Amino acid sequence: MNPSVPVTFALPTADRRTSFLFYGDGLGLDPIGEPAEDGVPEPLQFALNDGVRIMLIPTGGFGWITGDHEVAPRGHSECVISVSAGDESGVDEMVRRAEAAGGTVVTPPGRRPWGYAGAFADPDGHIWMISA
Template sequence: MKPRLNIVTLGVKNLPESRLFYKNALGWEPAAGSDENIVFFNHGGIVLALYPLDRLAEDAEVPAERSGFSGVTLAINQDSKEAVKSVFEQAVKNGAKALVAPRETFWGGYDAYFADPDGHSWEIAWAPFWEFDEQGSLKL
C-alpha cells in the first residue's frame, strides 16, 4: 500500500472541552469510534483525531511540554471570502484565539488564522483558482 496521510492527531489538554470546541466552532460531529478517550472527525478520507496531550506524548516517547509556534498549521479551505469570514467569526465566538483577521493575501487569495484552545494554528483560506470535488476535497 502506498503511504498516504490518513490521520492527523492533535494533543489536547481537555478532551471534552476540545470535542465541544470543534463541534460548536466548526460544526464537526464526532465519528464512529469516538469515546471518552479519543475523538475522531471524518473528513472524507482524512481523519482528525483529538487525544490527551500527555498520553500522546507518552505514546510518541517525547516530552509533553509545548512552547511557541510548532511549525505546523492546519488549513480549512472555503469557496468564498464570505465563508472564510464566517468560519473565522464562528471559531472566535466559540473560544478560538484570533491570530490574523481575514485579509487579502500576497498570493491572490483571502485567509485568516486562529488558534484552537490548545494553541494549534488553523488557517481558513479561499483562492479563486482552487477547485473542489463533489465531496468538498481540494483538487490539485
C-alpha cells in the same frame, strides 16, 4: 500508501470536553464514534472531509506516540493546518465561528499575497489557516 484509507492528523489536547465542544458545536465538524462514559467519543475524532480526520489525544497520552519528543507547549506551533473554505465569506464565517467558540484569531480574514485567508488557534493553541 493506500489513498483510499483516511488520513488522520493527531493533535495533543489539554481537555477533551473543551475540544469536543470547540470542534463539534463551535466549528460544526462531525464527531466520529460512539460516546464514552464522559459523553465524548473515544478516541476523539472529527471528519474534515471524506478522506481526512483530526484526532485529539490527551497531552499525557500523546507521549505514548511521540516517545522522547516533547509536546510543544501551548502557543508554540510546529505546523499550521490549512483548510479551504471555498470563498471569502466561508473564510470569514469559519474564523468568526472559531472565535465565538473560544478560539483566538491569529490573523484576521483578509487579502494576502496568495489569496484571501485568516487564521485562528484552537483552545490548545493549534493554528488553523482558512483560505479561499
